[in-house]
């Protein structure tokens with residue numbers, strides 16, 4: 001008998017697995033049946049009616065078996081499909097099944113023929129599985145079920161519980177009426193409505209607790225081992241139409257996800273953010289200090305974009321909120337556009353396009369060059385610059401680059417020791433510097449003087465880094481023979497505002513509305529990258545790539561508890577933590593510390609069961625900002 005004599009009765013269909021097995025069996029057995037669609041719908045309707053208590057169980061089972069036209073040979077396929085459909089939170093908590101196998105019972109009105117192969121893989125004992133069995137005819141057709149089995153009759157689960165005569169507490173986890181009946185008959189202490197896969201109003205209303213995943217049940221009963229806090233309690237708010245991929249990933253993780261197509265203003269956000277643990281925004285939503293002051297539960301912010309100016313990073317840091325963005329999810333998109341524009345400009349195509357639209361046929365090779373063998377100068381050799389270097393070289397450009405920081409030259413790229421050296425050497429100049437204030441007008445009249453006559457120029461970095469009137473002058477004089485500009489010192493706030501720039505109407509300049517990084521792939525990459533970082537932070541404490549937190553990349557921890565302590569960066573905290581651990585006789589297996597000017601971030605892996613007392617004292621250490629335990 002496990003601790004406290006707790007017996008846990010679990011339903012199979014839509015609880016242990018995400019689906020109703022007979023629905024899946026129908027999809028297999030009726031695959032080529034002419035009435036397939038109608039029959040599958042009928043089976044589903046009968047299942048729901050039975051679940052909600054609107055039909056006797058025997059009637060519903062008889063009717064479904066009749067409609068199924070199933071055969072023994074269909075069962076292996078059913079079983080392999082069901083194996084892929086085990087509820088996500090069950091998969092996450094395999095430990096729980098192994099640890100409590102003596103006291104876990106699967107009681108189902110489904111069939112042992114497919115239940116046993118699934119649940120025994122989790123360590124559930126065959127003797128603890130109670131379910132029906134099929135009857136087959138001599139050709140292997142499923143023609144009925146064992147009518148002697150109490151589970152084929154109404155109140156079947158109640159009868160099994162009566163026969164079992166369990167001593168101690170009985171908890172029932174299920175999604176259907178027959179599960180609730182056990183509690184109703186006085187045979188269970190508590191009925192937990194399991195809503196991870198289906199939510200039936202009538203069942204939820206009758207439940208003692210709603211458990212949106214197994215994690216919640218384990219948390220309520222202090223049986224959790226796989227995670228420290230039920231993920232369904234983590235509320236996520238995603239604003240500004242964040243890509244569906246992010247929504248799906250967060251939901252699959254078990255979080256409660258709420259989505260808003262637009263942004264929210266400060267007051268709305270102050271209200272909305274109160275019980276939110278994770279917020280996802282794009283560039284419009286302003287996360288101010290006031291918003292942070294209202295964010296009592298906020299653990300992390302995801303900026304589903306590159307920039308993070310819209311977030312008060314310092315306020316986040318002071319409250320122990322880790323911010324993540326997607327610094328290179330659209331790198332490749334920018335690079336591809338730059339390559340395309342370099343080729344178009346070298347072929348003088350913007351001119352050709354406009355002439356064609358005016359009806360002018362100018363078939364000539366004049367001013368049209370291959371890019372092969374030409375010298376490309378990349379200013380700013382960061383994520384984009386370096387990636388462009390590789391792609392440009394592969395189509396035959398000779399790459400020169402200049403960066404204010406020491407950067408590894410990729411491939412055969414040649415480093416220039418000054419910007420002027422680069423400007424004087426190359427045929428094509430492309431800017432990929434960041435937008436720091438010192439870079440304001442870094443390309444102006446003086447720099448243009450250093451360029452070769454008739455160069456091609458691109459700015460896909462930031463508008464203010466180029467002195468636009470000087471660029472216009474150089475384009476008009478032919479010093480720069482063609483340019484591509486994607487970013488501007490002043491950009492329209494929305495698609496409804498007019499684009500105003502001196503560059504409008506200037507010949508041989510390709511103007512694009514800041515779309516260098518705007519591709520569907522980039523959006524999807526961002527939606528994949530940011531949730532990945534946030535989930536890693538929540539699950540392991542790793543802060544790699546965080547915009548504001550000290551970056552700690554942590555080893556995976558096995559057989560250890562991980563204590564995560566965020567505190568104000570004042571001397572002596574680490575010693576304090578370690579003193580407390582020593583006082584509680586706890587052995588440290590690994591410890592990682594990183595600080596920045598504002599906070600200290602300490603991860604301690606310990607190998608011993610901890611007591612609540614230790615946790616309370618760690619939380620009480622002066623200057624603690626946040627504390628949490630993993631496992």
Ligand code: NAI
Pocket residue numbers: 306327328330331334379380381382383384385402403404405432433434435439442460461462486487514515516517518
């Ligand atoms: P990054 O931060 O990886 O690289 C910037 C590089 O520029 C760094 O290596 C830095 O040392 C260097 N740098 C800064 N100032 C410099 C100077 N005065 N001279 C020479 N080197 C200098 O940034 P990443 O991701 O490569 O992005 C580059 C630019 O592209 C940024 O301004 C970013 O805002 C812009 N961008 C534009 C997009 C668009 O849609 N057009 C999309 C994505 C980024």
